[in-house]
Amino acid sequence: MKKERIFQVILTDDEHRLVEIVKRLKEADQPVLDVYSPVPVEEVEHILEVPESRLPKAGFWIGFTMGAAALLVMIWMMRYSYPIVFGGKPYIPWPSFVPPTFESTVLTSAYGMGIIMFIVSKLVPMMKAHPIDPRVTDYMFAILLDENADENFLKQLANEFSAEYKKVNAAEDVVIT
Amino acid sequence: MQGYESPLRPVLVKGEKTYKDVTRDILRPILGKPSWLWYLGLTASSLALLWGLYAIGRTIFFGIGEWGINRTIGWGWAIINFVWWIGIGHAGTLISAILLLFRQKWRTAVNRSAEAMTIFAVMCAGLFPLLHVGRHLVVFFIFPYPNSRGPLWVNFNSPLFWDVTAITTYFLVSLLFWYIGLIPDLAIIRDYTKSSIKRKIYGILSFGWLGSLKQWQRWETISLHLAGLATPLVLSVHSIVSFDFATSVIPGWHTTIFPPYFVAGAVFSGFGMVLTLLLIARKAMQLEDYITVDHIEYMNKILLATGSIVGTAYLTELFIAWYSGNIYEQYAFWNRAFGPYWWSYWIMMACNVIFPQTFWIRKFRRNLWWTFIVSILVNIGMWFERFVIVVTSLHRDYLPSAWSMYFASWVEVSIYIGTIGLFFTLFFLFIRFFPVIAISEIKHILGSEMALLKRKKSSSVVETEN
Numbered sequence: 014m015k016k017e018r019i020f021q022v023i024l025t026d027d028e029h030r031l032v033e034i035v036k037r038l039k040e041a042d043q044p045v046l047d048v049y050s051p052v053p054v055e056e057v058e059h060i061l062e063v064p065e066s067r068l069p070k071a072g073f074w075i076g077f078t079m080g081a082a083a084l085l086v087m088i089w090m091m092r093y094s095y096p097i098v099f100g101g102k103p104y105i106p107w108p109s110f111v112p113p114t115f116e117s118t119v120l121t122s123a124y125g126m127g128i129i130m131f132i133v134s135k136l137v138p139m140m141k142a143h144p145i146d147p148r149v150t151d152y153m154f155a156i157l158l159d160e161n162a163d164e165n166f167l168k169q170l171a172n173e174f175s176a177e178y179k180k181v182n183a184a185e186d187v188v189i190t
Numbered sequence: 191m192q193g194y195e196s197p198l199r200p201v202l203v204k205g206e207k208t209y210k211d212v213t214r215d216i217l218r219p220i221l222g223k224p225s226w227l228w229y230l231g232l233t234a235s236s237l238a239l240l241w242g243l244y245a246i247g248r249t250i251f252f253g254i255g256e257w258g259i260n261r262t263i264g265w266g267w268a269i270i271n272f273v274w275w276i277g278i279g280h281a282g283t284l285i286s287a288i289l290l291l292f293r294q295k296w297r298t299a300v301n302r303s304a305e306a307m308t309i310f311a312v313m314c315a316g317l318f319p320l321l322h323v324g325r326h327l328v329v330f331f332i333f334p335y336p337n338s339r340g341p342l343w344v345n346f347n348s349p350l351f352w353d354v355t356a357i358t359t360y361f362l363v364s365l366l367f368w369y370i371g372l373i374p375d376l377a378i379i380r381d382y383t384k385s386s387i388k389r390k391i392y393g394i395l396s397f398g399w400l401g402s403l404k405q406w407q408r409w410e411t412i413s414l415h416l417a418g419l420a421t422p423l424v425l426s427v428h429s430i431v432s433f434d435f436a437t438s439v440i441p442g443w444h445t446t447i448f449p450p451y452f453v454a455g456a457v458f459s460g461f462g463m464v465l466t467l468l469l470i471a472r473k474a475m476q477l478e479d480y481i482t483v484d485h486i487e488y489m490n491k492i493l494l495a496t497g498s499i500v501g502t503a504y505l506t507e508l509f510i511a512w513y514s515g516n517i518y519e520q521y522a523f524w525n526r527a528f529g530p531y532w533w534s535y536w537i538m539m540a541c542n543v544i545f546p547q548t549f550w551i552r553k554f555r556r557n558l559w560w561t562f563i564v565s566i567l568v569n570i571g572m573w574f575e576r577f578v579i580v581v582t583s584l585h586r587d588y589l590p591s592a593w594s595m596y597f598a599s600w601v602e603v604s605i606y607i608g609t610i611g612l613f614f615t616l617f618f619l620f621i622r623f624f625p626v627i628a629i630s631e632i633k634h635i636l637g638s639e640m641a642l643l644k645r646k647k648s649s650s651v652v653e654t655e656n
Contacts, residue, residue, distance in 0.1 A: 047404075049401045051630065052209075052633045053634065066411040095341055109347040115426060117359075119419050119422070124363075127416075131397065136373065136398060142380070149381075150381045150382070151382055152213065189400065
C-alpha cells in the first residue's frame with residue numbers, strides 16, 4: 014500500500030474560474046501542489062511559473078547522438094569492416110547514407126522523448142491511477158493543495174467562485190513534478 | 191499563441207456543447223452495444239482476412255510461382271499494393287503532424303481515425319515485400335547485425351534498404367504519436383465507465399494518466415515535437431518509396447519528378463480513403479456534430495490540391511518524354527497511353543485528374559454523396575497509377591524477345607483482398623474500443639469554438655435588427 018496523506022482540493026467546472034482561483038491562490042501565497050484538468054490549461058502553467066519542459070532538448074541530443082552513431086557505423090561497415098565496390102561507387106558513398114541517418118535520427122529522437130516522458134510523468138503500462146476525483150478527466154478542474162494550507166481562505170475562495178471544496182485522502186505520489 | 195481568429199470561419203462543432211456533452215457523444219459507441227451493421231462489417235472483413243491468410247499460406251508453401259509475375263514483369267500486384275497501402279497511410283500523419291504545425295484546428299475531429307488508418311495501412315503494406323522476397327526465413331538478413339557471413343553487411347547504397355528503414359521508422363513513430371494522443375482519452379473511459387472490467391482494461395491502457403499540470407505540459411510539448419519530427423518523416427517515406435523506382439534505369443521509372451509526385455499522390459490517396467471511411471463512420475456513429483460538412487469541404491480542398499499536383503506531374507512526364515528527344519523514353523509513355531495496357535492509363539487519368547477537378551465548385555465540395563463517389567474513384571485511380579508505373583514500364587523489356595504481358599493470379603488477388611480484410615477488421619475493432627475522435631483535443635478547441643458561435647449569434651441578431 015502506498016503512503017497516503019490528506020490533501021485539500023478545490024474543484025470547478027469552468028476553465029476561466031480555475032485561472033482566477035489559481036491567480037488568487039498565488040497572490041495569497043498558498044502553494045498549489047498540482048492542478049488536474051481534462052484539457053491542458055496553458056495560463057495556469059504561466060501563473061504557477063512551471064518551468065518549460067526539457068524534453069525537446071533531450072530529444073535533440075538523443076537524435077543527434079544516435080544519428081551520428083548510425084553514420085559512423087555505416088562508414089565503418091562499408092569502408093573498414095568489409096569493403097566492396099558496388100557498381101563503381103566509392104567506399105564511403107555519403108549520399109546513400111543520408112536516408113538511413115535521417116531515419117535513425119528521427120526514430121531514436123521520437124522514442125527517446127517518448128520514453129523519457131513516460132518515465133518522468135509516471136506513465137507506465139499497468140500503472141494503477143488514483144485520480145483525486147473521477148470527474149477530472151471528464152469535465153472538472155481540480156486544484157490540489159497541502160493539508161496545511163489556510164482552510165478558511167480556501168473555503169471562502171471556493172464559495173466566491175461557486176466551486177467545490179473537499180478534503181481527500183490520497184497517495185503521496187499523486188503529485189507529479 | 192492562437193493568433194487571429196477569422197469571424198468568417200465556420201464553427202467546427204455543431205450546436206452548443208459542454209465538456210460533458212463531448213465525452214458522452216464520442217463515448218456512446220464504445221460504452222453502448224454495437225449495432226448489427228458493426229457485426230456484419232466485422233464478419234465480412236474477417237472472412238476476407240481469412241481468405242487472404244489462405245492465399246498467403248499458399249504463397250509461403252508453394253512459393254512465388256503461385257503468382258502471375260514472370261521473368262519480364264518481376265514486380266506485380268505485390269509492389270502495386272505495397273505502394274498503394276503506404277500511400278493510404280500518408281493522410282494520417284499529414285493531418286496529425288503537418289496540419290498541427292499549420293495550426294489547422296479542424297484536424298482535431300479527424301486526426302485520431304486518420305492516424306489509426308495510417309498504422310493499419312502500413313501493416314498491410316509491410317506484408318507485401320515480406321512475401322515478395324520469396325525466402326521468408328531469411329528476411330532478417332535485411333538488418334545490419336553482426337553476422338558470421340564475412341561479416342557481410344547490407345548494401346547501404348540500395349533504396350530497398352532505405353525503404354525498410356523508412357517504413358519501420360514511419361510505422362513506429364506513427365504508433366507512438368497515436369498512442370500518446372490516445373492516453374488522456376483512454377483515461378476518460380477508465381473514469382467514466384461503470385463496468386469494472388472495462389475500468390480495469392482501460393486503466394491498464396491509459397498508463398495511469400491523471401491529467402496533472404506537468405503531464406499535460408509534457409504531453410503538449412511532445413505532441414508538438416513529434417509533429418515536427420513526423421513532418422519531414424512523412425515527406426521522406428514516399429520519396430524513398432519512389433527511389434525504389436527512380437534509381438533504376440527503366441524508362442518510365444528513371445525520372446527526377448518521382449519523389450514530389452509520389453508524396454502528393456500518397457496524400458491524395460490517403461485523403462481519398464479517410465473520406466470514404468469517415469463519411470460512413472460519421473453517419474453510422476452519429477458524429478455529424480463533430481465531423482461537419484465543413485470538415486468534409488476542407489478535406490476536399492486538400493484532395494483537389496494534391497489531385498492537381500498529381501495531374502500536373504502526369505503531364506510533366508509526358509512533356510519531358512517528348513522534350514528529351516529520347517525515342518525509348520518517348521515510346522515508354524506513348525505505350526502507356528496507347529499500348530496494350532491503355533485502359534489502365536485512362537482509368538488512372540479519369541479517376542485522378544478529371545473527377546477531383548469538380549471540387550473547384552463549392553456545391554460539389556459540400557455534396558456528401560458526390561464526395562463519397564469521388565473518394566472511392568480516387569482510391570481506384572491511385573491503385574491504377576501504381577499499376578501503370580509498375581506493369582507498363584516493365585512489360586516492354588530492352589530485348590523485344592522478352593516482351594511479355596502480366597495477369598495477376600487468383601492468389602495475388604486473394605492476398606490483396608486479405609489485406610483489405612485486415613485493414614477493415616482492425617478499423618472495425620478500433621471504432622468499437624477506442625474513441626474515434628480525439629476527445630481531449632476537441633475539448634481543447636471547444637472554448638474558442640463556443641465563443642465564435644456566440645459572436646456569430648450576436649452579430650446575426652444585430653444584422654436582423656438593422
